[in-house]
Every structure is written in structure tokens, then in C-alpha cells.
Amino acid sequence: MFNWFKKKRKGSMTIIITVLSLTIIGACTVGTDEAEAKSWESEMNQTKDLKFSPEATVRLYIQLCKEEKEWIPFSDALEKIDALSKVEAMDLYLESYYKKVNPRDIRDIVNGVYGIDLEAVSELGAGKQTSTYPDEVLGMVRQALDEEVSDEAISKMEKVEVMDLYWEAFDGEMSGDDIRKMINAIFGINLAGISGLEGTGVALFSKEQWISHYKNDLFVVHTGADDVDVWVYPTDHFKKQTGLEGNPRELEVALSALGFEYSEEKEALYYANPTGESVPDNFKGQTLGTIIGVIKENYEGLN
Incomplete structure (x- = not known):
């Protein structure tokens, strides 16, 4: 899902983690053995499927230690980090900066969290x-x-x-x-809206990349490059769980009320804004809300 490995960054993640670990030791330990404080690094390296990027996870860990004014075992901190919504994680990440964040920092934060x-x-x-x-x-x-x-x-x-x-x-x-x-x-x-998609069963692919995507999602909302058109189709997980190869009838009926029609070319339910402009936020919200409603009513437990 994440894109931080696609670009070369100045220095390696190992250097970043090492530098930040020194920050943790300096800022968060009070009478704690230095070796014990450093043990979080090996724990993190052994942890699979981090919810956020490694750098974001380290930053969030630092901030949690600062707030507690003491070193926190990494496993305990990770439970708190995993429980954060993306909006909460972004705000906590922002608090970890000592100075006003610049635009590059902001873009890194968005990449690391979302x-x-x-x-x-x-x-x-x-x-x-x-x-x-x-x-x-x-x-x-x-x-x-x-x-x-x-x-x-x-x-x-x-x-x-x-x-x-x-x-x-x-x-x-x-x-x-x-x-x-x-x-x-x-x-x-x-x-903010994307943060709320976690656990709903709806994935979002837009701007030529995954915006929100979890392994048990049931439907994909896919938008064109300029958000002028939208199409909706089931995930492989949905097909496997239900035996259906396309969108269920109840979803077709629900989305038709918003102007969606079946497109043979897309093999999906499709809508294009007749004005030729990007679809407004309220339409996106209606579309997502309609799909989530169908999931709750008919497919609860599959996602």
C-alpha cells in the first residue's frame, strides 16, 4: 500500500532510525538503562506489517515517550499506535516536530501515515x-x-x-x-474522509495510486485522474467470499439513484460528471456512504 520505498531518499532508513533512537534516549529516558532503551530498535525490525511507515512509526513512538516523560516499551507503544486513526496519527506526528513544519515535511507525513x-x-x-x-x-x-x-x-x-x-x-x-x-x-x-474508511470494506484508488486499501475490502471506488468520473467494482476478496463475479444487485440499485450505470468497457458501475468538472466532495461522500450502507445491511462480517 505504501509508497515510501519507491523513491530514493537521502540516507537510509537505518540511519534515520539510528538518529531518532538517540533522540528517544536523550528525550525519553529517566534513569533507564541505555541498552534497554535501545532495544526498541530490534523489536521494530522484527515487527511485520506496520500500520504506518517505519519513519512515521518511530516519530509516533518518540512523541508517545515525550508525552509520558519516560521510556515506553516498544510493544506497548505499538499497541497505542495501531489503535490510532490516520487523522490521530497525523496530528501526533505533527506534534513530534520542534519547529514549524514545511511543505516537504507535510508531504512526507502524508506519505508516512496515509x-x-x-x-x-x-x-x-x-x-x-x-x-x-x-x-x-x-x-x-x-x-x-x-x-x-x-x-x-x-x-x-x-x-x-x-x-x-x-x-x-x-x-x-x-x-x-x-x-x-x-x-x-x-x-x-x-x-479526514479517507481516515474514516478503515474497516468499512471500501477501498479507494485515485490519482493513479491506492489512497486506502485493506486486504478484506469488498468494493473498490476508482476515480479518473481528474476525479471527473468514478467506477465501482468488487474486490477478489468479495468474489471469493460470495461467489459473485460482479457487483451485487442491491449495490446496482442503490448507486443507480446517484446516476451510476453499468459500463461494459469498465465492467463496473460508472458515473461521469456531466459538467466535465471534478465530482464534488458531497457526491464522493454520498457514493462511499451508499456502498458502506449496502455492506452493513448485506455483507456485515465479510470485511
């Missing part, structure tokens, strides 16, 4: 259509540039550049909510 590569979205030119940037985004970009720039000129900027300028113009330190609002406005990625 497994979403915002730089890849920007490079693809995917996500929310630039022609539909809200006035707030346009205003923040102009404020950062301190000049009158046309909507067209802003629409031609890479999304990461728009994000950098938005951050530069922001008055004060950004909270987690502020950051999530910014990312949704620029990239069309609703991090």
Missing part, C-alpha cells in the same frame, strides 16, 4: 482540476507572490508549487485540520 505520494500526484497533473481551485487557494497564491496573477497562470503551476505558496502565505502555524483542508482544496484528497 501512503499517499502527493509529489507523484503533482507530477502526473492528477487530482482536483486546477480550473476548480477555490477562491481561497487562488488568494493565498497571489498573497505569497505579492502580485496579481491570473487564474490561468496559477492553473498551470504544479500542485506542489501551489501548496508551497499556500503554506508560505498562511498566517501562523498550521494545525492538522488546516493542513488537511489545504490538501483537499489543492489535490482533491480528503484525508
Whole structure:
């Protein structure tokens, strides 16, 4: 699911963990044997299927130790980390920074917690259509540039550049909510909503990457590069559990009320916004809510 191994980073994860381990020893141990404090590193290396990236997990561990003002056994901390929602993990991760986070930090945090590569979205030119940037985004970009720039000129900027300028113009330190609002406005990625998908049985593939994906998901909501169209189809797990090869009738009926129709080309239920613009957040929410409702009513326990 995660993308942090796709790009080469400066230095290895081993170096990162070693440096951060020294931070833990310095900040979190009170009268604790240094060897005992370091043992978390070997525990982490033996842990499979971390919920978040290794670097994010270390950062979250550091912050938990800081809050407790003492060293916490890694296994105990990992239970707390696994219980965090993605929004909670993101906010805790942000608290681990001693200074105001910069845009690159924010993109790393989003990748580490959500497994979403915002730089890849920007490079693809995917996500929310630039022609539909809200006035707030346009205003923040102009404020950062301190000049009158046309909507067209802003629409031609890479999304990461728009994000950098938005951050530069922001008055004060950004909270987690502020950051999530910014990312949704620029990239069309609703991090708060995505956090709520865990355990629902609905996977989301968008911007040419998995946005939310768990092994027991039952249906996939797949959007085009600019979020103009959406298609819905069952996962292999659903097919195996039910013996069905396509979407169940009850889901077809429920989504038809939102304008979805069966597409032979996609072999899925399909909807395209007739305006040619990115589908709005409320439509995405209705679609996800409808699918989750069908799962709860008919397929509870399969996910």
C-alpha cells in the first residue's frame, strides 16, 4: 500500500532510525538503562506489517515517550499506535516536530501515515482540476507572490508549487485540520474522509495510486485522474467470499439513484460528471456512504 520505498531518499532508513533512537534516549529516558532503551530498535525490525511507515512509526513512538516523560516499551507503544486513526496519527506526528513544519515535511507525513505520494500526484497533473481551485487557494497564491496573477497562470503551476505558496502565505502555524483542508482544496484528497474508511470494506484508488486499501475490502471506488468520473467494482476478496463475479444487485440499485450505470468497457458501475468538472466532495461522500450502507445491511462480517 505504501509508497515510501519507491523513491530514493537521502540516507537510509537505518540511519534515520539510528538518529531518532538517540533522540528517544536523550528525550525519553529517566534513569533507564541505555541498552534497554535501545532495544526498541530490534523489536521494530522484527515487527511485520506496520500500520504506518517505519519513519512515521518511530516519530509516533518518540512523541508517545515525550508525552509520558519516560521510556515506553516498544510493544506497548505499538499497541497505542495501531489503535490510532490516520487523522490521530497525523496530528501526533505533527506534534513530534520542534519547529514549524514545511511543505516537504507535510508531504512526507502524508506519505508516512496515509501512503499517499502527493509529489507523484503533482507530477502526473492528477487530482482536483486546477480550473476548480477555490477562491481561497487562488488568494493565498497571489498573497505569497505579492502580485496579481491570473487564474490561468496559477492553473498551470504544479500542485506542489501551489501548496508551497499556500503554506508560505498562511498566517501562523498550521494545525492538522488546516493542513488537511489545504490538501483537499489543492489535490482533491480528503484525508479526514479517507481516515474514516478503515474497516468499512471500501477501498479507494485515485490519482493513479491506492489512497486506502485493506486486504478484506469488498468494493473498490476508482476515480479518473481528474476525479471527473468514478467506477465501482468488487474486490477478489468479495468474489471469493460470495461467489459473485460482479457487483451485487442491491449495490446496482442503490448507486443507480446517484446516476451510476453499468459500463461494459469498465465492467463496473460508472458515473461521469456531466459538467466535465471534478465530482464534488458531497457526491464522493454520498457514493462511499451508499456502498458502506449496502455492506452493513448485506455483507456485515465479510470485511
